[in-house]
Amino acid sequence: MISLSDVSYAYPDTDHYVLSHVDLGIEAGTVTGIVGASGAGKTTLAKLISGFIPHVDGGELSGTVVVDGVTMAEVTLAEAVSHVGLVIQSPFNQISGAKFTVREELAFGLENLGVPRDEMAERVTEVAGLLGITGLLDRSPYALSGGQQQLVAIASMIIMRTPVLVMDEPTSQLDPGGTRMVFDVMSSLRDAGVTLVIFEHKLELLREHADIVHVLADRQLIASGPSRTMLADPRLEDWGIGSTRFTDASSIARDRGLLGKDVELPVSLDDAIPLYRDFRSAKGN
Numbered sequence: 001m002i003s004l005s006d007v008s009y010a011y012p013d014t015d016h017y018v019l020s021h022v023d024l025g026i027e028a029g030t031v032t033g034i035v036g037a038s039g040a041g042k043t044t045l046a047k048l049i050s051g052f053i054p055h056v057d058g059g060e061l062s063g064t065v066v067v068d069g070v071t072m073a074e075v076t077l078a079e080a081v082s083h084v085g086l087v088i089q090s091p092f093n094q095i096s097g098a099k100f101t102v103r104e105e106l107a108f109g110l111e112n113l114g115v116p117r118d119e120m121a122e123r124v125t126e127v128a129g130l131l132g133i134t135g136l137l138d139r140s141p142y143a144l145s146g147g148q149q150q151l152v153a154i155a156s157m158i159i160m161r162t163p164v165l166v167m168d169e170p171t172s173q174l175d176p177g178g179t180r181m182v183f184d185v186m187s188s189l190r191d192a193g194v195t196l197v198i199f200e201h202k203l204e205l206l207r208e209h210a211d212i213v214h215v216l217a218d219r220q221l222i223a224s225g226p227s228r229t230m231l232a233d234p235r236l237e238d239w240g241i242g243s244t245r246f247t248d249a250s251s252i253a254r255d256r257g258l259l260g261k262d263v264e265l266p267v268s269l270d271d272a273i274p275l276y277r278d279f280r281s282a283k284g285n
């Protein structure tokens with residue numbers, strides 16, 4: 001569904017490559033997590049997958065990016081965005097600036113596609129319900145909190161029903177409840193067959209929702225694996241990505257001989273529970 005072959009990229013008026021010889025393959029209907037330290041190039045990669053590079057940012061690009069059968073550099077941005085939606089990191093910048101209410105804002109992209117009014121209204125109601133923003137529909141997008149704007153930004157992409165959605169830190173402005181809700185919505189999108197690529201720092205949530213995780217460092221995708229294995233990898237510390245409290249605690253317990261040497265370290269609470277149960281039964285209480 002997504003294929004990057006030998007992709008290198010430098011922003012305009014710079015003399016260095018932000019990404020260098022990147023290869024990536026993503027299967028349809030999967031959830032892929034991409035992690036990397038600050039400045040590693042996550043936003044750049046998100047913009048490449050969704051066609052904003054080269055169509056908006058320009059710069060020097062080599063290699064090919066194919067999404068949903070379309071080579072991104074060879075089609076217009078309008079064509080690219082019909083295949084892949086991008087939720088950008090700053091929700092304020094995602095708002096079109098052309099509309100007075102959230103309802104109109106959500107319908108904006110559909111209007112451009114010529115979707116009939118009745119269907120537009122139905123889709124707005126549906127997506128607003130999904131993201132719990134029905135009560136905001138008649139408010140100005142600019143009168144909302146950062147978290148509310150983020151939900152509107154996500155809704156404005158989901159409503160387009162593209163087969164691929166790329167999300168660049170989609171929950172950065174949300175509280176834990178809002179974050180969980182957005183991840184639950186992502187699960188239902190995945191169930192509906194949407195291919196998701198999530199750039200995210202919240203490793204526990206990524207563990208729960210991503211099938212495969214890739215690590216971006218040194219201008220390349222340098223490691224990848226199933227979320228349980230990749231997100232418990234001790235090298236994540238060296239790459240400036242960190243680790244979860246469950247991995248840290250279990251790693252200490254293992255070093256002190258409380259857990260077996262070859263125990264598979266947990267990333268999330270769900271991973272940790274069976275481990276602690278085994279530990280308790282081994283102790284006989």
Ligand SMILES: Nc1ncnc2c1ncn2[C@@H]1O[C@H](COP(=O)(O)OP(=O)(O)OP(=O)(O)O)[C@@H](O)[C@H]1O
Binds near residue numbers: 014036038039040042
């Ligand atoms: N428009 C631009 N022009 C020139 N350099 C840029 C531009 N945008 C980003 N960069 C540089 O490209 C590199 C990668 O930036 P990018 O925003 O992709 O990283 P990131 O991993 O998303 O970071 P963060 O986690 O902080 O959002 C950084 O060194 C950044 O300074």
